[in-house]
Amino acid sequence: MRTIPLFILVLSFWNGLLNGYQKPLTDTNFTLTLADHKKNIVFDLYEIQGVPDDLELTLMLEKEANRSAIVTVTCNEQFLGTMLLNSIKKIFSIPREILFNEGNVISISLGATLANGQDGLPDGFAISFNASQSFFTWYKYALPLRNITQFLMISGGRIGLFADDINSSFVKTFSQLWEQINSNAKNLQTLPIESYSKAIWNEFDYIVLITNKTQLYKNLPINLSKGSFKFENPITKRILFDSKTTSLPYWLWQLDRNRKKPILAIHSSNPEADFPVTETTLNNLKRQAASVAVTLVETGTTSYETNKQLVVTYDDTITFKGVWYKYRLYFMAILTLFFIIIIYHIAVNLKGAKGNV
Amino acid sequence: MALQRVNFSSPFFLFVAALVFFLLLILGLQHLGIYNPLNLYLGEKTLIVYRGAAIDNNMPIIYPTLPFLITILCYSPIVAQIMSTALCISILSVFLKRANLSPLLFWSCITTLFFSPCFVFLGSVHYCLYLYYFLLTISFYYISRYMSQDDTMSLLLCGLINGFLVLCDLTTLAYGVLIIFALYLHIKKLGYKLFSSWIMSLFLIVIFFLFAVMNCYIYTEQISRLFNNVYLKTSRTLYSEAQIFTAGSNFWYTLWFVIKYLMLASPIFLPFWIGLYCMIRQKKSVGQILIYLFPILFIIVAVSMRWHNFTIQLPALALLFFMVILGNIKLTALLQKVMAGSLCISLCYGFFFHSSPGNPLLVQLKEMYGVLRTSAPIDEQKAIANYILAMKPGRILCNDDVNYGIIYFTQDPARFLLPNEFEFPSAISNPQLFTPYLLWTKNTNDDFLSQWLQYKMPENYKVISDYEHYSIYGLEDN
Numbered sequence: 001m002r003t004i005p006l007f008i009l010v011l012s013f014w015n016g017l018l019n020g021y022q023k024p025l026t027d028t029n030f031t032l033t034l035a036d037h038k039k040n041i042v043f044d045l046y047e048i049q050g051v052p053d054d055l056e057l058t059l060m061l062e063k064e065a066n067r068s069a070i071v072t073v074t075c076n077e078q079f080l081g082t083m084l085l086n087s088i089k090k091i092f093s094i095p096r097e098i099l100f101n102e103g104n105v106i107s108i109s110l111g112a113t114l115a116n117g118q119d120g121l122p123d124g125f126a127i128s129f130n131a132s133q134s135f136f137t138w139y140k141y142a143l144p145l146r147n148i149t150q151f152l153m154i155s156g157g158r159i160g161l162f163a164d165d166i167n168s169s170f171v172k173t174f175s176q177l178w179e180q181i182n183s184n185a186k187n188l189q190t191l192p193i194e195s196y197s198k199a200i201w202n203e204f205d206y207i208v209l210i211t212n213k214t215q216l217y218k219n220l221p222i223n224l225s226k227g228s229f230k231f232e233n234p235i236t237k238r239i240l241f242d243s244k245t246t247s248l249p250y251w252l253w254q255l256d257r258n259r260k261k262p263i264l265a266i267h268s269s270n271p272e273a274d275f276p277v278t279e280t281t282l283n284n285l286k287r288q289a290a291s292v293a294v295t296l297v298e299t300g301t302t303s304y305e306t307n308k309q310l311v312v313t314y315d316d317t318i319t320f321k322g323v324w325y326k327y328r329l330y331f332m333a334i335l336t337l338f339f340i341i342i343i344y345h346i347a348v349n350l351k352g353a354k355g356n357v
Numbered sequence: 358m359a360l361q362r363v364n365f366s367s368p369f370f371l372f373v374a375a376l377v378f379f380l381l382l383i384l385g386l387q388h389l390g391i392y393n394p395l396n397l398y399l400g401e402k403t404l405i406v407y408r409g410a411a412i413d414n415n416m417p418i419i420y421p422t423l424p425f426l427i428t429i430l431c432y433s434p435i436v437a438q439i440m441s442t443a444l445c446i447s448i449l450s451v452f453l454k455r456a457n458l459s460p461l462l463f464w465s466c467i468t469t470l471f472f473s474p475c476f477v478f479l480g481s482v483h484y485c486l487y488l489y490y491f492l493l494t495i496s497f498y499y500i501s502r503y504m505s506q507d508d509t510m511s512l513l514l515c516g517l518i519n520g521f522l523v524l525c526d527l528t529t530l531a532y533g534v535l536i537i538f539a540l541y542l543h544i545k546k547l548g549y550k551l552f553s554s555w556i557m558s559l560f561l562i563v564i565f566f567l568f569a570v571m572n573c574y575i576y577t578e579q580i581s582r583l584f585n586n587v588y589l590k591t592s593r594t595l596y597s598e599a600q601i602f603t604a605g606s607n608f609w610y611t612l613w614f615v616i617k618y619l620m621l622a623s624p625i626f627l628p629f630w631i632g633l634y635c636m637i638r639q640k641k642s643v644g645q646i647l648i649y650l651f652p653i654l655f656i657i658v659a660v661s662m663r664w665h666n667f668t669i670q671l672p673a674l675a676l677l678f679f680m681v682i683l684g685n686i687k688l689t690a691l692l693q694k695v696m697a698g699s700l701c702i703s704l705c706y707g708f709f710f711h712s713s714p715g716n717p718l719l720v721q722l723k724e725m726y727g728v729l730r731t732s733a734p735i736d737e738q739k740a741i742a743n744y745i746l747a748m749k750p751g752r753i754l755c756n757d758d759v760n761y762g763i764i765y766f767t768q769d770p771a772r773f774l775l776p777n778e779f780e781f782p783s784a785i786s787n788p789q790l791f792t793p794y795l796l797w798t799k800n801t802n803d804d805f806l807s808q809w810l811q812y813k814m815p816e817n818y819k820v821i822s823d824y825e826h827y828s829i830y831g832l833e834d835n
Contacts, residue, residue, distance in 0.1 A: 100808065233779050235411045240783060279816075286813045289782040303786035309779035343517075 023136045031128040037110040044102040049156030052138035055094040060133035101153040148288040156184035157205035162196040209265040227315035234325040249273035255291035368447040375443035400434035401761040410771040422524040442480040445491040456684035465700040474718035475673040489525040494677040611661040624706040627699040629675040669721040742766035751793035756806035795830040
């Protein structure tokens with residue numbers, strides 16, 4: 001029992017022991033007055049270079065105001081908290097569910113507490129915030145990423161691109177397209193695929209693989225070493241995409257769902273084909289809502305949610321998921337029956353039961 | 358004289374009377390433009406079950422599950438609402454009849470159930486909460502009965518009802534500890550004679566919850582649907598305009614707030630206190646008295662956890678506990694008259710006087726209806742539904758987390774491509790391959806579909822119909 005306080009102590013200092021990241025809120029000090037009582041600060045996740053798991057905003061005043069004035073802070077119109085101005089510093093935590101990839105708005109507005117009323121503040125009342133002491137802090141990034149668009153839009157830091165052929169036209173097109181989506185992608189490092197291994201993960205923050213080597217796809221949603229694949233909607237039995245019947249060249253995008261390193265793998269059915277480059281393609285890539293996508297020249301890029309919803313079937317192979325979708329109703333019926341029998345058994349064997357409820 | 362043959366106090370008659378009363382009430386409210394969003398929501402989900410495009414196996418997991426299953430059985434959400442309310446009232450009347458009450462006390466109880474503003478609110482708007490309070494009361498009744506009569510069948514029933522409670526409201530899990538504590542006190546007195554049956558009943562409580570949740574998880578693999586739900590959001594945020602609570606997270610402040618509330622609203626809780634006095638006077642066991650005091654604890658926890666932002670429903674739980682406990686105490690003729698009088702005082706006070714911090718119950722009730730009238734643009738949703746029905750055929754990409762009203766008014770869910778379909782992620786990544794129309798909500802904070810599309814609206818779409826809160830986009834070829 002004596003170890004419990006010690007345990008709590010260690011836990012409470014644990015965050016402090018980790019190396020955190022910091023980003024200043026603004027470059028210069030800013031001031032709120034009664035006439036100009038609201039300040040909006042816009043930031044994108046690519047400035048943070050990932051989705052922070054525990055983003056915190058620290059606000060620091062130049063000097064405290066001995067008034068019952070109040071500052072309200074919201075992020076994307078979600079209320080974060082209020083700050084009474086008789087204390088000089090306050091920390092707000094921002095949940096990651098409310099963050100967008102781009103265009104997040106932090107809004108800081110001045111008001112008065114109800115007890116004092118708006119009239120309680122004098123006309124020239126102003127408060128200023130210290131820019132060097134107001135900042136975002138976070139300790140770790142949230143993984144796995146939600147979708148391909150998120151990978152393309154927020155990635156930053158050290159980016160490694162491994163390709164079968166570094167000088168192929170697709171690698172050039174892809175890096176140009178990516179630069180238009182995300183300016184952090186300018187300084188990516190292009191390397192041959194032979195140098196890629198798990199040991200190299202520590203050297204990069206984000207990794208892109210452009211390869212047709214099927215053994216690298218073993219832990220990805222679609223395992224290309226099993227041959228051709230198709231996406232099927234198990235409820236309507238509609239086949240959304242079949243690689244066997246598609247004669248046109250296609251590009252398959254996959255996001256690795258491991259919790260250690262964000263990896264995007266791209267496979268092209270015909271390495272010599274030209275990737276379509278139009279504004280539509282670009283907008284399409286900004287709209288991918290799942291971790292697997294297929295680009296066709298005519299129709300553009302379409303996502304397929306294979307993680308929990310669609311069924312992936314390969315050439316003549318029986319998968320557990322396919323069988324489960326076929327027979328799960330019978331399975332659940334048997335399970336329910338089993339539970340009913342247990343409950344009935346307990347009810348009958350309870351001693352002292354008198355009936356007449 | 359047919360009327361003389363009718364037994365007005367029979368459960369069946371009360372059932373029919375409650376059906377008619379609440380049906381007229383709800384139809385009157387709808388005539389005034391007051392729709393209950395929970396009804397629209399459950400009605401829309403029921404429509405998807407019966408006539409959806411791709412009938413989703415996950416549908417029965419919509420939370421709150423028990424009211425939703427009733428809605429599936431009744432098809433219409435209004436019928437489900439009045440059926441569940443009327444069933445609650447008629448079962449309560451059975452409990453009252455068993456207690457051998459004088460007609461005066463019996464009818465004052467029934468009058469309270471029909472006309473007290475808190476019960477009118479629960480029956481006409483928040484019937485999920487009514488069902489929850491009812492089941493809660495019954496389960497505590499069975500614990501109490503087990504304590505007085507050592508009837509282990511009651512214990513079993515309590516466990517089963519607790520399992521169903523989890524399907525009504527997740528807050529059930531927060532006070533399961535209290536049941537265990539009260540039972541512990543009792544069993545300590547008995548000397549562990551019934552230890553095995555006690556374990557079994559706990560086992561039932563746990564197994565029901567596990568069964569429900571694991572069933573969701575195994576069968577749908579989408580547990581987030583249970584916890585990220587419109588019902589939970591609505592019951593927390595919808596009535597925040599009628600907010601009365603200002604209690605913070607400080608426990609002592611909350612306690613002081615509850616004490617103040619109970620003192621100001623004491624005439625409403627008068628029958629409850631008289632019941633407590635009788636229990637202490639007749640020397641009931643500590644466990645039983647603790648169980649009877651549960652509503653007070655519930656109020657403290659609900660205020661400090663901010664389960665709801667309004668106080669109107671709180672007296673209902675205490676009054677239900679009072680009515681059910683009547684069977685467990687010895688009633689003299691004088692006591693019955695006193696109790697009937699206190700019920701009348703409670704009813705009148707709810708109608709006319711300042712009871713809780715802020716407003717009398719009747720004013721609160723009007724405020725709630727006012728919030729319902731202004732919360733959703735019902736007229737606009739109806740107009741859009743009519744427009745959609747007159748449009749050329751073609752599916753509409755739509756997010757029913759916020760637009761369930763529109764889908765309910767069209768009565769044609771197969772027209773829409775909704776997030777519960779497995780093709781939805783594909784459709785929002787490349788809409789023109791899947792749907793010729795888009796339904797766009799202008800308040801982008803509520804609708805993730807609009808958030809998703811607002812900077813990247815597909816190029817081939819243009820506005821074909823524009824409203825204040827919504828607009829409909831169509832492909833240029835159409």
